[in-house]
Amino acid sequence: MKTDAPKVIKLSEYKKPDYLVETIDLVLHLDNTKTLVQSTMKIKRNTDEVTPLILNGEELVLKSIKLNNETYTDYVHSTENHSLTLNKVPAEFTLMIENEINPEANKTLDGLYKSGTIFCTQNEPEGFRRITFYVDRPDNMAKFTTKIVADKKLYPILLSNGNPIARGDLEGGKHFVTWEDPFKKPAYLYALVAGDLGVIKDTFKTKSGRNVALEIYCDKGNENKCHHAMESLKKSMKWDEDRFGLEYDLDIYMIVAVDAFNMGAMENKGLNIFNSAYVLADQKSATDTNFYGIESVIGHEYFHNWTGNRITCRDWFQLTLKEGLTVFRDQEFSADMNSRSVERIQSVMGLRAAQFAEDAGPTSHPIKPATYMEINNFYTATIYEKGAEVIRMIQTLLGVDGFRKGMDKYFELFDGQAVRTEDFIHAMSVANNNFDFTQFKNWYGQNGTPLLKATSKYDEAAKRFTLTLTQTLPANAPKDAKAYHMPVRVGLIDSTGKDIASKVLELKETTQDFVFENITSKPIASVNREFSAPVKLTTDLTFDEQLFLMAHDSDSFNRFEAAQVVSTKLILDLIEDAKAKRTFELNSKYVEAFGKILADNTIDEAFKALSMSIPGEGVLHQEQAEIAYPETEAVRTFVKKTLATAHQDTLVKLYKSIEQKEYKLDPKSMGQRDLKNKCLDLLSYVEGGKYNSLAFDHFKAATNMTDEIGALTTIVHANSVHKDEALKAFYDKWKHETLVMQKWLTVQASASDESTYDAILKLEKDAVYDRTIPNLVRALLGQFVATNKVQFNHPSGRGYKLIADRLLELDKLNPQVASRLASGFKDFKRTPKVLQDLMRPELERIIKTDGLSKNVYEIVSKILG
Missing domain, CATH: 1.10.390.10 (Neutral Protease Domain 2)
Known part of the structure; x- marks a missing residue:
């Protein structure tokens, strides 16, 4: 095992920075391989001690240093420690540094890099040190001014934080734009973008009457896919004013969509840089989930303007x-x-x-x-x-x-x-x-998920109901862990399904009794409504009482939860049957209750679609001391097959009852499409491929991506006779749309049949796949690791070797993406010994690799323990 383990950073060792940067004026002369960065910083000592000034800097070519306009030579530049130490500096001074960087060679996607033909940045958490030497930590907040100089023909759009204050043409076909951000910020919120981009524009009037210019930039030709993002932005701005009284504080708000990005999006002040997956959408190429996600992520990054940027x-x-x-x-x-x-x-x-x-x-x-x-x-x-x-x-x-x-x-x-x-x-x-x-x-x-147990007692004579709540700390909690203060929302329901009590209980002790007086008949307790505390809950409710909550609970979450509790217990029992080679049989009351949900016309389509969900493999694995991968998959398949066979007439009727003459993006229409696709998926489990043609017809007739990819997923995961034809048709139609091809890769990587491994090897060689684009790696390898538990944990060990090989290759390019793949091995200690014996050599091979990033080292060392 490697002896040069990376240094552990400790919160207890925090000390304030010795020096603070008050202002920084940047000039960047953009070039693919030799971008010149000139920074002028006003710096002030932040301690009584006289100490050297240590600046962070990584992959930088130092050209010159001036202190108060005089050439400065009393420094040490350590490329090994990624630092620049200035040994003697005054209490206040101006520091000018020139350095050079190579954006084209920067495949980490941290700092300044090229995404296709676009220059862009990602500086959270510590990327700014790849642009210039700086006190690169969030408690060093400065006012930034940026002058960007670039070829006008290649890069007509030049963007940075704040408001534009100057622009003009220069010699040699170049031009410049200067940006000033009036708000102090840490370097992680700095952003720069340059390119030949398409744009859509709009305005938003704040509650105080100011007009804010809104601009969303993308690759030319994709402008029509930005309108949902723009509407989401305006909704976010209005909502934050209404809900929290927070108004936007600059004259302009910009979003830029780029293909190569490590994260979903970044809240840089006034200039958000987004993974294109969270900006670009139209009904033909984006699913309802994509639209929903875009609205959410646009909101998230906008809301950061106050909760993240201002504070x-x-x-x-x-x-x-x-x-x-x-x-x-x-x-x-x-x-x-x-x-x-x-x-x-x-x-x-x-x-x-x-x-x-x-x-x-x-x-x-x-x-x-x-x-x-x-x-x-x-x-x-x-x-x-x-x-x-x-x-x-x-x-x-x-x-x-x-x-x-x-x-x-x-x-x-x-x-x-x-x-x-x-x-x-x-x-x-x-x-x-x-x-x-x-x-x-x-x-x-404290780490770990607390366990909450609810038991009850009813005293008929005293008309008193007592609910006892007991919290237990998880096995991996710290030794000195203490009881939590948790709010537990509770409702009491009578035999007619009516709420007779509802309140938030504050649990502070290990065990507490909560007494409800004047309860005239024995109620059923609906505990942790709205999931008011993030715990694992067990109750003393009987199977029939859970079914009652499934049918009657006024709290939508707990109605859904009752169905999940019942199905989880049944599936876990069946997994034990599978391990013992016993015959499967699904509880008839559960099958009947599931049918009642399908036939219930009082619940909306979106909730009905969610209620049809069978607990996922990952959730079921959490309940197993030793994970039974093939048995879990086999039982889930059996349950779906049983439910589909028992209710196929109702499912077909429900499927056919949903007709949408036009595409609408509203909660009801999205719920209808989800329900229709859930019916189609469940019907694919009926023996003999009886509904293969229905799924293929659905695929061919689809007028939106939700239906098209929904049908394709059903066809591929059912290993339908139409699988190859459907995959080819989808590929031929969409191969020039990167975001859509990510869906195509995901569908195949998550198919649990034996052919998936060979399919992945083939897909890696396809023209649509590029391992330098994180989205594509996540769509293929990330999906395989995260969701295809049976094939990743294949008894031959081939899944482990494949991912170990790929993450070591990726670690040289992009350690962040590689470490996410390494997390796929996290269940190592709970896999059967025969699989541990196959996984361990791969983990040890990874950790012994020379030059391994600290990103991957940290994850794998924890997995190995």
């Missing part, structure tokens, strides 16, 4: 301060724009599939970690999604109005500052009569 993080340990809060805000936005119940269910499904698995595995960490090796590895579901759940609990405890008061106080106290999670909690407390969050802070510092 930012003191250090990267505080990442959830901006990300958890902003995910909560984008979830609330999506809920208000669409169906609140559907949004909540989808958010929790995503949390359970990704974050619960992360929380139980070797890379488990609190939402505010105490240590890290590589900060890029902490852009995780825990920081984001669990972080959002913690914010949601604060709103539940304080109420919507109390939470708004806390937000107002947060901006009043900390606008323009780099702060900590404690500062956010402080604002929430003082705005709400000094609400005591002392115990609640355990959510920030």
Whole structure:
């Protein structure tokens, strides 16, 4: 094993920067391989000690240094430590540095790089040090001015943060634009884009009457695919004014869509750079899920303008301060724009599939970690999604109005500052009569998913109902972990399905009794409504009582949840039957209840489609001490086949009842398309390929991507006789559309049959695949690792070797993408020994590789333990 393990960064060792940059004026002369960067910084000592000035710098060619206009030579430039140390500097001074960078060779997609013909940047968390030497940390906030110089014909569009203050033509066919950002910001929020781009423009009038120019840039020819993003932006701006009283603060707001991008999008001040997957959409090439995702991500990055930009993080340990809060805000936005119940269910499904698995595995960490090796590895579901759940609990405890008061106080106290999670909690407390969050802070510092058990007792004579809640810390919690303060929303339901009580209970002890008086008959308790606490819940409800909640609960989430609880228990029991080679039989009451959901005309289509969902393999694996990969897949297939066979007439009738004469992008129409595709998918499990032709006809007749890719997925995953024909037809139609071909790759990578491995090897050689584009790697290899559990964990070990080979190749190009693939091995300790014996050599081969990035090293070392 490697002995030169990367250094561990500790929160406990935080110290403020010795020097702060007050202003930085940048001039960039853009060139594919020799971009010249000139920075002029006004710097001030931030400590009583006289210390050297240490600047971060990576992959930079240093040309010259001047201090107060005099040539400076008392420095050490260490390429090994990625630093530039100036040994003797005064308390206040002006520093001018010239350096050169090679954007074309920068395949990490950090700093300044080329995405196709476009220059663009990605500086979060530590990319700015790849542009110039700087105090590259979030608590160093400066005012930025940028002058961009480039060939006018090749790069007519020159963009940076803030407002444009000058522009003009230069000799040799060049031109320049100067941008000034009036707000202080850390370098991670810096952005630059240059290219020959298409644009759509609009305006937004703020509540105070200012007109803000809105511009969305993309590759020429894609302008018509930007209109949904523009409408989403205007909705976001209006919503943030209405919900939180927050108005946009610059004269212009710009979004740029690029193909090669490590993240979904980036909230750089006034100039958001987006993965094109979260901007470009029309009905022919984008699914309803894509449209929904675009609205959500556009909102997320816009909301960061205040929760992230105006108030930012003191250090990267505080990442959830901006990300958890902003995910909560984008979830609330999506809920208000669409169906609140559907949004909540989808958010929790995503949390359970990704974050619960992360929380139980070797890379488990609190939402505010105490240590890290590589900060890029902490852009995780825990920081984001669990972080959002913690914010949601604060709103539940304080109420919507109390939470708004806390937000107002947060901006009043900390606008323009780099702060900590404690500062956010402080604002929430003082705005709400000094609400005591002392115990609640355990959510920030403890990892693992808490277990909550609910039991009940009814005293008929006293007409008293007692609900006992017991919290248990997970096995991987810290040794000194303490009980959580959790809000548990509870409803009591009588025999007619009517709510007779509803309240939020505050659980603070390990075990607490909550007494409800004057309850005239024994109720059924609906616990943790709206998923008010992010826990794993068990109850003493009987099978029949769960079925009753499935049919009657007024809380949409818990109605959905009852169905998931019932099906999860049945499937886990059947997996034990499979392991013991016993005959399968699905509970008849469950089959009947499922049919009632299909026939229920009182629930909307979107909720019905969600209610048809069978728990995913990943969720089921979390409940297994030793994961039974083939048995889990076999049982899920059996359950779907049983339900489809029993209710095929109802499914066909439901499928045929949904006719859309025109494409509409509203919650009802999206729900109808989802339901129709769910019916089609379930029917594909009926024995003998009885509905193969129905799926193929659906595919050929599709007038939108939701139906087209929905049908293709059904055809491929059912291994239909029409599979090859459908895949070829889709390819021939869409091979020039990169975003659509990502869907084509994903469909094939997630098919669980034996041919998938060979298909992946073939697809890697296809013209549409490019391993330097993160979206394409995620669509093929990432999808294979994340969702195709049977083939990734193939008994031959071929899946492990394939991914180990590819991540080592990718690590040399893009360590962030490689480390995401490495996370696919996280279930190592819970796989059967025969598979562990195949996985371990691959993990050891990875960690012993010379030159391995700290991104991959950190993940694999934790997996191996």
